[in-house]
Every structure is written in C-alpha cells, then in structure tokens.
Amino acid sequence: MPNILERYFEEASKRITKQPFPPNSDFRPPEYPKHSGFDPKEIGSENDYLIPVKEKWEQEALTKRFIDREVLFPISSEDRDLLDGGIREFGFDVYAFYKSRRHVTQRPYPGKWGIFYLEHAISRIQEQIEIIYPGYGPSQQLAYKFLREHERFHFKFDFYALSVEANIGRALYDPLKHALHHHRIYQVEEALANRHAWEWAKQRRVGMGDFAYDFMKLQPGAYARFDEKKFELASELAANLIDLNVSSMARRDDQALWVGNIPKELLSSSLCPEYFVRPTSLTSWINPAVKLPKVLKVTETESFSRLLEKKYPSLKKGWNATKSKLIENPSTPGLGFKSWDKSLGLWSVRVNLNFRAHLRETPESNGSWEAEKIGSHKAMGHG
Numbered sequence: 001m002p003n004i005l006e007r008y009f010e011e012a013s014k015r016i017t018k019q020p021f022p023p024n025s026d027f028r029p030p031e032y033p034k035h036s037g038f039d040p041k042e043i044g045s046e047n048d049y050l051i052p053v054k055e056k057w058e059q060e061a062l063t064k065r066f067i068d069r070e071v072l073f074p075i076s077s078e079d080r081d082l083l084d085g086g087i088r089e090f091g092f093d094v095y096a097f098y099k100s101r102r103h104v105t106q107r108p109y110p111g112k113w114g115i116f117y118l119e120h121a122i123s124r125i126q127e128q129i130e131i132i133y134p135g136y137g138p139s140q141q142l143a144y145k146f147l148r149e150h151e152r153f154h155f156k157f158d159f160y161a162l163s164v165e166a167n168i169g170r171a172l173y174d175p176l177k178h179a180l181h182h183h184r185i186y187q188v189e190e191a192l193a194n195r196h197a198w199e200w201a202k203q204r205r206v207g208m209g210d211f212a213y214d215f216m217k218l219q220p221g222a223y224a225r226f227d228e229k230k231f232e233l234a235s236e237l238a239a240n241l242i243d244l245n246v247s248s249m250a251r252r253d254d255q256a257l258w259v260g261n262i263p264k265e266l267l268s269s270s271l272c273p274e275y276f277v278r279p280t281s282l283t284s285w286i287n288p289a290v291k292l293p294k295v296l297k298v299t300e301t302e303s304f305s306r307l308l309e310k311k312y313p314s315l316k317k318g319w320n321a322t323k324s325k326l327i328e329n330p331s332t333p334g335l336g337f338k339s340w341d342k343s344l345g346l347w348s349v350r351v352n353l354n355f356r357a358h359l360r361e362t363p364e365s366n367g368s369w370e371a372e373k374i375g376s377h378k379a380m381g382h383g
Contacts, residue, residue, distance in 0.1 A: 005159075005271040009101040012166035019171055021178045023244065030183045030246045035221065037184025038090035038285075040097045040116075044108025045280050053117070053144075053274040060140070072140075073123040079282055083124045084331040085293075086286040087215075088338045091185055091223040092194060094286060095121035096147040098154035102162075102173070114273030115151040117144065120282055132211050132333050142208065146197055148274075153196035155272050156260045157189055161241055163262075164255075172241050179246050185221030188237045188248075192260060194219070194226035195233070211333060218338050234259040293347075295330045295337075296367030298323045298359065304371045312374060318352050319374065326369075346372070348382070356380045 002010065051059075075083070086094040096117040104113040125143035129136075161173040180187050194216045201212035216226050225233065231253075238259050239250035279285055300308070308316060322335070326349060330337045336356075340348040345360045351374065358380065359371040373380070 003271050005266050006101060008266075009162065012162050013102065015166045015169055016171050017169055019175065021175050023175060027179070027244060028247070030180060030186065031248070032183045032186040032221070034182045035185045036182050037221075038086075038094040038097070039184070040093075040099060041107045043279065043284050045284060047280045048109075048284075049278040050109065050112070050116075050275045051278075053276060056276045072126060073119045073278075075120050075123050079120055080124060080331065081291040082282055082286045082288065083120060085290040088218050088292070089220065089290040090286075091190060091219040091221070092147075092150050092197075092216075093190070094118075095125070096151050098151045098158070100158050100173070102158075109275075112273065112275065114275065115148065115155070117147055117274070117276050118285060119276050119278045121147065122276070128215075128333050129208065129211065133208070136207070142206070146201060146208070146212070149197040149200040150193045152272075153193035153260055154189065156262050156267075157192070157237070159262045159266065160259055164242060172244070175244055176241050176246075179244060183246075185223065188222050188225070188233055188240060191222045191225035191228065191233050192230070192237060194223050195230060196260075198226055214334055214336060217336060220339075231256050292331055292337075293361060294367040295326045295369055298326055298369045298371060300371045304357075304374060307374055312355070315351055315355060315374065318355070319357065319371075322349055322351050322357070348380070356382055 083095070096115060098115050099108070099113050101113045104111065109116070122140065122143045125146060126139045129139045129142055133139075158173065161176075165172050198209070198212045198216055200206060202209035213227070217224055232251075235251045235253045235256035236248065238252035238255035239245045242252055242255065243250065308319060325332045325335055326337060334350065336348070336350040338348055340346045340358060346358050347360065347369075348356050348358055350356050354376055355374060356377055357371050357374040359369045362368040362370055
C-alpha cells in the first residue's frame, strides 16, 4: 500500500503535462564541456543483491553482538583503486544514488525507488574515517549517514520540483535532467547535495568537517562547488529548474529559500525507501578506465626544481613529505590527488593548506610521475 509520500507523487503527477525536449526554441544548451558522468540506468543486473537498509542494520547488530565490533564488507586493493578513481571522475553519486518515485518502473532495479548505497563504498569511506579519526565512534554508521545526507538532498529537491510542477501544471524535473544528460557532473544540484553532507559533517556532534571538505574537493565539476554561497547555489538551481536556464549565471532569487525544503512530516526515514546494493561486479558501477593510477616514483622537471630552490625553499620539506605520501598511497586523505587538466594529462596534489603541485605520468606509464609546477592554490587555478 503506498505511503503518504508515494500517494502525493501519484496525485501530483496527474496534474503535470509532459512536454518534448527541448520545450521551446529559446532553450540554450549548457556551456559546460560534455561529461556524461555516472548514469544509474546503465547499471542494475537482475543478479545484484539488494537488501533494505533496516534489515541490513538488524543483521549488523546481531553480528556485532557476537564479535563486539563492526565488520567491514570486504574490498580488495583493486576495488579501492576503482572506488577512489570513481569518486574523482564521477562524483558522490557513484557511491550512492537517488532514484525518483517518478521513475519507479525504469532501470535500474525496476519496481523500486529511493536511495541505493553501494556496499563497497560504505566500507571504503569507513576505512578512510578510521584512518583520520582512529577509535572515533561507529565508523560504519558514520559512513552510511555521510552518504545518506547527500542523497537525502536529492530526495528533497525532487519533492520541491514536484510541488512546483503540480502548481504550474508543467514538467520541469525530467526536462532539466534531459538538458544536463551529457553534462551530469555540472548539475548544481550536486553542489547543494554535497553541501548538505558537508554541513552535517561539520556539526560538533559529528566532527568530520575536515574529512568531508577534502572528500568533496576531490570531486569534479559542480560537486566541488559545495562551499560557494548556499543562497546563490539554490537560486541558480531554481532557475535551472523553473526557467530551464542552465547557465551558471542563471538566478531565481525568489525561489532560493524554498529549494530543497519540504514538510518535516515527509522526512521520516520510513517514507523514502533505502537499499544496500552488492553488484555482481564492481565494474558494472565503475568503469575500470577511471581507476586511480599508481604512483611508484616522482621526479621533478628542471623548472620545478628551480622554482622550489629559488622561490619556495620553505616548501622543500613539505614537498618531500607529499612525494613520500603519494608513493605510499595516492589516495591518502588530505593529499587531494586528482586529475586537473585531462587535455594535458595533468594531475594536482596538495603540498600544504596554501600550495599545490601539478604533475603528470611519464610516457612509459609505469607508475613514474614528473612534477612540473608548484604554487599557491590561487596561482595554480584552484581558487
């Protein structure tokens, strides 16, 4: 039997007139470069194992009672490389995604809607939390709640969009998704979803603000815009939705305070279904081509060495420490090792709070890298 939220989706949908895309000749395509991002419709095998979150936690509680500790879902070093590469290439939603009630009959997992969490991702975030905050709290639950906060924003935005659509009688949500189909990582909705998770993590009772900030800044496109002014992001998203203006300069200030706000009565965890997913293969979620590359050796160009020697001698110690960490583990939290300019093959790494370095893999592609430039975040184009 449908719950109150599902009934609202059904009733509101009856008031919405579908329309072709693009809806009119005034539509201007996004100015962003194409990047199809992570598309949940491309995953979903009938052999994937799905379990409702509530049932999963009941199993975990029973296990913990016997061994007196949380248990990681086992992931391999190959899995870690895929997960670490996936978050840098596709953003947060490769770890968990929200599927609207509107699309309940569609892939993935026809007949189901709500939030879907990749079990491997819970374990990966759990590992990283335990590295940064050893012994702090129930890390498995923290990893789950961190992912949940991001996806719950998508749920709330979906409800907000549906309310606007029902009021004006015209489809908005699907046309916007269609408009950004080949520009997924630039959806400002992702910036606000990441901000939602960051604000949760910054709370004193949670205490994971630094981890969350570094984790978000690893991500591409709009995902990394989470620390911009919230009102401006919400105003941009409202204009994207209501006016189908997908420019980064679009604004609807009159709607900014309403974006993502829904009645508290509809926020009950029982109303929006949640599932843990164990896919038959992790590569069905994450393309192996985006695996985090290995770093076995780091050298410097002559120009880099001159910069370090003459302009930034105080950074020598920090740079040597950064190189050691890269070689030991390029996914080390806080390093911020990520692709910077794909056309040039450049990657970026944090040297300290104010400085970064750019490097690229050598043509031999055997794990050898060469550092080319070092400078302040702003000078290196990182804002």
